[in-house]
Amino acid sequence: MTSLDKAIIASYEKGGKRFELYVDPDNAYAYIERKKLDLKNILVADEIYTDAKKAERAKSSDVEKVFGTTEPMKILEFILKNGEVQLTTDQRRRKVEEKRKQIIAILLREAIDPRTNAPHTQIRIENAMEQARIHLDPFKDPREQLEEVVKALRPILPMKFEKLKIAVKVPAIYAHKCYGTLKNYGIEREEWTKSGDLVVVVKIFAGIQGEFYDKINKLTTGQVETKILPG
Numbered sequence: 001m002t003s004l005d006k007a008i009i010a011s012y013e014k015g016g017k018r019f020e021l022y023v024d025p026d027n028a029y030a031y032i033e034r035k036k037l038d039l040k041n042i043l044v045a046d047e048i049y050t051d052a053k054k055a056e057r058a059k060s061s062d063v064e065k066v067f068g069t070t071e072p073m074k075i076l077e078f079i080l081k082n083g084e085v086q087l088t089t090d091q092r093r094r095k096v097e098e099k100r101k102q103i104i105a106i107l108l109r110e111a112i113d114p115r116t117n118a119p120h121t122q123i124r125i126e127n128a129m130e131q132a133r134i135h136l137d138p139f140k141d142p143r144e145q146l147e148e149v150v151k152a153l154r155p156i157l158p159m160k161f162e163k164l165k166i167a168v169k170v171p172a173i174y175a176h177k178c179y180g181t182l183k184n185y186g187i188e189r190e191e192w193t194k195s196g197d198l199v200v201v202v203k204i205f206a207g208i209q210g211e212f213y214d215k216i217n218k219l220t221t222g223q224v225e226t227k228i229l230p231g
Helices: 025-032 060-067 072-082 089-110 122-131 142-153 172-185 206-220
Strands: 008-014 017-023 049-051 111-113 163-170 187-192 198-205 225-229
Touching: 008 025, 008 072, 017 025, 017 060, 017 072, 025 072, 060 072, 089 111, 089 122, 089 142, 089 206, 111 206, 122 142, 163 172, 163 206, 172 187, 172 198, 172 206, 198 206
Parallel strands: none
Antiparallel strands: 008 017, 017 049, 163 198, 163 225, 187 198
C-alpha cells in the first residue's frame, strides 16, 4: 500500500457536506474496474475528512447521518461505488491512451472513407486525431465520446458509417466449421440446403468487410460464394 504523500483522494458529497478519504491509487482503481475484488490495501488512513489536504476531520454525527455508519471500510466501499476518485497524472495519461485506442478500434471496424468506400488505416486515423487535437475524457465510455470525435475528425478525415448485407454460401464440407464465425458476425437469415450447404445473410459494418472475406476464405480455402445485397 502506498504512503500518505502518494495517496489520492476519494470523495462523496451530499446535502452540502463533503467527505474525503485517502486511498491507494492503483488498488482503488483496480477495485473500481473490478480487477480487484476486495477492499484490502486500499484505505491509506482510517480518518474521514471534510478536507483531507487540510486534515480537517468530519464530525462523527455527520458521517453517521450520511452513511449510516462510522466504520471506515464500509464508508470506503460506499464512496468507491458512489463517489469520485482522483487520478494521478500517470493514471490519467494511461486511461486517456486506453480510450484513444478503443475509439480508434471502433473507427477501424465501423467507418469507411466515402470517397473510396474503403476502411481508413490506423495511421491515418491516429494522424487525424492528433491534427484535430482530440481531447478524451478518461472516465467516459468510448461510445459516449464517439460522436464528438467523429465531428472533429470529419473536416480532416471524411468518414461514414455503413452496414452491408452479404449473402454467403458455404459448401457442406466447410459449413459447420464456418457457422460459429458467421454467427459472431451476425446472421440475419440462414438456410441449410438438402446437400448440406449453408446459406446465410450477414449484416456487417463496411469497415470490416476485408477482414470478413479473409476469414471465410481461409476457413473454406476460397470455396465460398458471397454477394452484397441491396439495402
